[in-house]
């Protein structure tokens with residue numbers, strides 16, 4: 001468990017070993033690197049665009065083919081840029097260790113990093129679009145009591161390239177199936193705000209027309225409420241914000257989310273009120289836990305709290321997790337909870353947990369692999 005007085009960050013954890021990943025460099029950084037390597041700003045920007053298009057758009061297969069000079073020449077990249085590009089690792093940084101398709105159509109992927117760690121990525125088809133849920137860290141320091149990932153703490157940060165490579169692999173697995181992949185959510189393993197620099201770079205690549213070309217409104221980053229990073233998030237990330245709330249009083253929230261000791265609800269909402277850009281709204285996620293936070297009083301408190309900023313609420317009936325005292329809510333308490341929110345004017349959606357038959361809670365597949 002973390003010391004709630006500290007903010008877990010890159011300084012506290014091991015970095016990925018090996019050559020820098022090409023896939024970790026958003027357009028601006030790649031152009032700057034190529035400018036330092038002898039190109040003019042316009043030559044560098046043009047070469048960066050060609051390289052990004054080739055890496056992320058043109059070749060969904062052959063993710064592990066290495067660079068060579070002939071390939072760079074074929075792309076129309078001048079010889080002046082070759083040494084800098086050949087010093088980057090252009091291979092996909094992840095491989096599929098395990099695929100776990102669920103009966104409901106979702107598919108959980110266990111992906112191995114080059115240094116032998118594991119992260120989970122989930123493909124979630126819905127009637128109109130398919131969503132990919134990505135991880136931002138190997139493990140997590142935040143120790144939420146309902147989450148398997150938090151049990152073993154944080155191992156290391158993921159590089160931006162390891163985050164977007166989850167989408168490269170997901171596209172390969174999904175192929176031409178419909179509906180196409182159009183959404184990415186940072187709701188897998190890890191707390192994205194504890195790795196905000198790399199997450200920001202990843203969102204820049206996801207929304208870059210030369211890379212993944214997703215609309216910003218289709219990329220959502222979810223935090224447990226690391227309130228002092230809300231301002232930096234809106235300055236650096238091309239994404240929408242989700243906040244995992246899960247209780248509407250400090251007393252209850254503190255019992256399941258240690259982050260609440262450092263950033264109680266008043267602090268969290270003051271930061272949201274200060275930094276939420278005009279016209280944007282926050283998605284509040286509320287994991288509904290039987291007998292804990294599912295009473296009519298809880299629903300009324302949640303309605304009052306969420307009304308402080310432009311928002312909508314996703315209610316997620318809990319998946320069984322590591323804490324045996326937290327249980328799935330009954331259907332009647334779920335229905336009543338949602339009815340009260342709607343009656344009080346809260347835009348509310350119920351999100352059914354997907355993939356229950358293959359370890360539907362975040363981190364369960366990786367935990368199983370570790371225990372083997």
Ligand code: SF4
Nearest residue numbers: 140143144147150190
């Ligand atoms: S819910 Fe998210 S922040 Fe909390 S322990 Fe799990 S991965 Fe970390």
